[in-house]
Amino acid sequence: MAKERMLKFVTVPKEMPEKRPAMLRSHDFHEIYREYAETKAAEQAGRCSQCGVPYCQAHCPLSNNIPDWLRMTAEGRLQEAYELSQATNTFPEICGRICPQDRLCEGNCVIEQSGHGTVTIGAVEKYITDTAWEKGWVKPIRPEIERAESVGIIGAGPGGLAAADVLRRKGVQVTVYDRYDRAGGLMTYGIPGFKLEKPVVMQRIEQLEAGGVNFVLNCNVGTDISFDAIRGQHDAVLIATGVYKARDVEAPGVGARGIVKALDYLTASNRVSFGDEVEAFASGELNASGKRVVVIGGGDTAMDCVRTAIRQDAASVKCLYRRDRANMPGSQREVQNAEEEGVEFVWLSAPKGFTGGDEVSGVMVQRMRLGAPDATGRQSPEVIEGADYVEQADLVIQALGFEPEDLPMLWGVPELTVTRWGTIKADFRTHQTSLPGVFAVGDIVRGASLVVWAIRDGREAADAILDYLAQPAQVAAE
Template sequence: MAKQRMLQFVTTDKEMPEKRPAPLRAQDFHEIYREFADAKAAEQAGRCSQCGVPFCQSHCPLHNNIPDWLRLTAEGRLQEAYEISQATNTFPEICGRICPQDRLCEGNCVIEQSGHGTVTIGAIEKYITDTAWENGWVQPIRPHAERGESVGIIGAGPGGLSAADMLRRKGIQVTVYDRYDRAGGLMTYGIPSFKLEKDVVMQRVEQLEQAGVQFVMNCNVGVDLSFDAIRGQHDAVLIATGVYKQRDLAAPGVGAKGVVTALDYLTASNRKSFGDEVEAYENGDLNAAGKRVVVIGGGDTAMDCVRTAIRQGAVSVKCLYRRDRANMPGSQREVANAEEEGVEFVWLSAPRGFTGGESVEGVIVQKMRLGEPDATGRQMPEIIEGADYVEPADIAIMALGFEPEALPTLWGVPDLGVTRWGTVKADFRSHATNLPGVYAAGDIVRGASLVVWAIRDGREAAEAILDYLAQPAAVAAE
């Protein structure tokens, strides 16, 4: 009788891939999790209960067919598992690394809810796709037939690249425009290598280049090339710029040297990982080595900053967040990793300003308490009067989130519809904007969000663009 491969959660405990010891991993920017061995991946995949209604799948933005590729992994059929995973996800090896599985698939795993510990879905997803790359199972993109229609994509982040992948597979001619010198968006310059090593992103970019996708880099739309010019060159255009305008803090001392933004700080660090010359890093402006670091914010970007500062050799790293641990938006897994590496979290604290004059010397901290819930149900932080103190700091990093840039103004397209928050207004199904043949996807529509949502939006937008291009009358009217 064949061995029962699934439903092993009653006899096999949850087990994540081994983490490198915190003192060791805090000295470099390599990924912190070791690889699953074949037997261990199969064992953990076999814990899946093969639910009739898989909540892991329904809570995945891409609705990945998770139970099926877990079963195939448990049975040792890894190439088939990869093919099932790739069918719904353009970048499964990236999602396996950076998705907040504790809030999505794993957080809704049925056996997790029953007290047995979730299936380690993300680690298995990463393992499957890394194995596929190593064994040559990731096939080049080869359209069955070339088509004459052309699509311009503005933004080489996860939304733009996932759309480019789908369109190119259908034979559409695709050109991607991006302001940076490398494709990948925040996957390249925003997320540190200890969460997502850059060769993982670059191998997907190379796959698209080999498939015939044209990349126009260092292209600042509205300055180097007008939006109208891009629109005139293509049969359809997808806006997938993401949101890069960082939220400001209106407080005394904000302009002092040493008060820096998260994106500038992370970009400098990531450029160093590519071997680039980064003057602001070399002169110490964006380098935490030997400094007392205070990071302001409680999201995933703040977690990236504190853990980067540790690796750069900071003397101390503290993270100020105005609510408590239970109410912070960042991944709890990331918080735990940061604490292991030596980061100190100062809960119920918010900045009121900065001391030091020309160069920052400290952060004036307001102590907070949680009051009544707001419209979303989260308790609102309230200031405790008279409890302020100064936290010494040589560098203060503001990780307060991102907002959309004013694209109609920057691009000289006043007719482009936007919401009252400044995001591009697009149909939530088709991703079509109010301009014929112009679509929008990802963070520029939904606001700062997750990579997995951008991938989903890009794939959906590509399908809508294909439908649009199939209407000759609509294209001829352009």
């Protein structure tokens, strides 16, 4: 009977959850996809081919046991499906919403390769976990034994929180330090609500708090508390700060009013969604309402910015990217969603400078063409001489990626070794840094990357920290 519920990809077509019409969704910050009904989730899960070598699992950074929880969903065993999903993923409801499945699990689905359309893995994952919350299957952490050892985690983003979850389940005392007034990192303040509604993040924070994780918020390490003080208070420390230093356009006029950083812009918007008073938003500095908006960049952060500007009732929204659509790093689904909502993409274009003097009035744009491939195999953009023009703009948002802050200098720990890119140097297996008992995970080690990779790093580092704590003679000696 169970087998009859699977292998339906030949007769049942791929069907995503219903997407709200662009004219409606572009005026609010609610998520754009509706929930599957139970029968539809089971039907779509039943399309899985249950292949012998599951490429979806192999290409998932967390090695989620996708075929098994798809089968359980098809069979109506949703609580078991949730428990299996939770066993490898600390935040399945978040990954189901924001993972670029088209580049990971779904993009490598065997039936996708055979032309039948991928299994909608992300949508089913989201359905399973949302159902688990509704049914009360998600419980606070209750360790079997409380341990005396404590771990300090610097950074309340996905890497730090994933480690906190694993450590608390083993009874370790965990304190998380974060510079913001709410935990969650970029999940809270960087990703807009139309991709990840904030109650989804807050309920996980509350679950961790109820399970005994202690949060110290509004706390800047190096200013409000020293790194050495944190080391002195805990048996081990995990650095999971992420990378927040924005890359700037290097072009004449870049300091003009109206040219802003992507994270400042997104954070202001997300704070407003929480009901916070944000002076820079109220003044119009970080508000796109009525403005001609130009976003520079082609990654997922740029997609978040253009779609946020549309929802703030911008007069027009354009995205400049120096390569073409096929070579952009952002999700193709996000590009499609943005275009449906009214964003115009200006491919093969790069900023040369800005007009307007003290206050920006336009972007001087260089037209580009793709030349020979670079060292990574991507074609390098080349300037087309004599094809420059000015794109009128009242608000320019720079979304060119992020770089690590100089933590050894900021924290007064020059012995903390970093790479030539400024990221923390850590063992790729144990995540241990050059400092005994100090570990590091996520973007501060990898550079700007995906939430799912940070979760994997956090879970791995927690296991390594547990091994470290199990060596009392070594800890005492240090």
